[in-house]
Amino acid sequence: xxxxxxxxxxxxxxxxxxxxxxxxxxxxxxxxxxxxxxxxxxxxxxxxxxxxxxxxxxxxxxxxxxxxxxxxxxxxxxxxxxxxxxxxxxxxxxxxxxxxxxxxxxxxxxxxxxxxxxxxxxxxxxxxxxxxxxxxxxxxxxxxxxxxxxxxxxxxxxxxxxxxxxxxxxxxxxxxxxxxxxxxxxxxxxxx
Numbered sequence: 001x002x003x004x005x006x007x008x009x010x011x012x013x014x015x016x017x018x019x020x021x022x023x024x025x026x027x028x029x030x031x032x033x034x035x036x037x038x039x040x041x042x043x044x045x046x047x048x049x050x051x052x053x054x055x056x057x058x059x060x061x062x063x064x065x066x067x068x069x070x071x072x073x074x075x076x077x078x079x080x081x082x083x084x085x086x087x088x089x090x091x092x093x094x095x096x097x098x099x100x101x102x103x104x105x106x107x108x109x110x111x112x113x114x115x116x117x118x119x120x121x122x123x124x125x126x127x128x129x130x131x132x133x134x135x136x137x138x139x140x141x142x143x144x145x146x147x148x149x150x151x152x153x154x155x156x157x158x159x160x161x162x163x164x165x166x167x168x169x170x171x172x173x174x175x176x177x178x179x180x181x182x183x184x185x186x187x188x189x190x191x192x
Contacts, residue, residue, distance in 0.1 A: 012098050013091035015130050016112045016120035022047045023078055025054065029066045030073035032057045032081075043109055045118060046082045053111055053118045055082030088113045089122065099127050 022045045023032055035044050036059065046055040057078055065081040066073050088111040089098050098110055102124055112120040158172040162181040169181035175188065 010095045010130055010133075011091065012089055012093045012095065012110075012112055012122050013120075015095065015126045016091065016122040017126065018112075018120035020045050020111070020118055020121050022053070022118075023057075024049070025077065025079040025082075027078045028074050029057075029062055029071075029076040029078065029081055032078055033062055033073065042123070043121070045086065045111060045121065046078045046084075047118075053086050053113075055079070055084035056086050056109060056111070057082045058109070086111045090114070091119060095127055095130060098122055099124070102127075 021035055021039055021041055023035060025046050025048050032044050036042065043056050043058040045053050046057060048054050055078075061081050061083055062073075065071075066076055087101070087105060087107060089101060091112050091114050101110060102108060108124045110122050111118055112122055158174075158179055159168075159170045160172055160179060161167065162169055162172060162184055163178035164180045164184040167181055167183075171182055172179040173185065174180075175185060180188070
């Protein structure tokens with residue numbers, strides 16, 4: 001397919017979310033939660049004063065590091081509860097690479113870095129969202145490759161005994177799960 005200009009694999013850039021919602025490292029946990037709620041997100045990226053992405057705050061971070069410890073959300077700084085460092089991936093990486101990295105590190109989101117800057121974010125939900133399309137592509141590819149393989153195997157006759165008439169033949173071919181000789185194949189075609 002690549003010879004006609006079609007890519008056979010999906011890339012991170014194809015499914016990442018952009019632009020990314022960020023907060024300053026000195027913002028409070030309740031501001032992070034309010035941003036997530038207002039924008040219907042599961043995470044925000046934490047940046048320092050220089051604008052460098054230094055971590056991520058997820059809903060889980062707020063639950064485990066603020067709520068479970070009975071801390072006041074308006075007194076806890078983002079830099080105190082963020083998960084750091086921010087694990088990243090390049091936009092040209094494949095979806096498979098992103099899924100493997102998330103699985104290996106037991107995380108659900110990766111920052112997407114392009115030329116040293118945060119360009120987007122990809123989540124396990126984004127990957128799962130494109131899985132049906134990827135499965136269809138792989139199934140179609142397997143079907144095409146299977147047809148080609150069948151054509152190749154049909155050209156090479158087998159030698160042995162016909163499953164229908166038990167006569168020896170050097171030109172057996174598989175039909176409906178049986179190896180049959182030329183005469184039996186002709187009879188089957190005439191019966192149809």
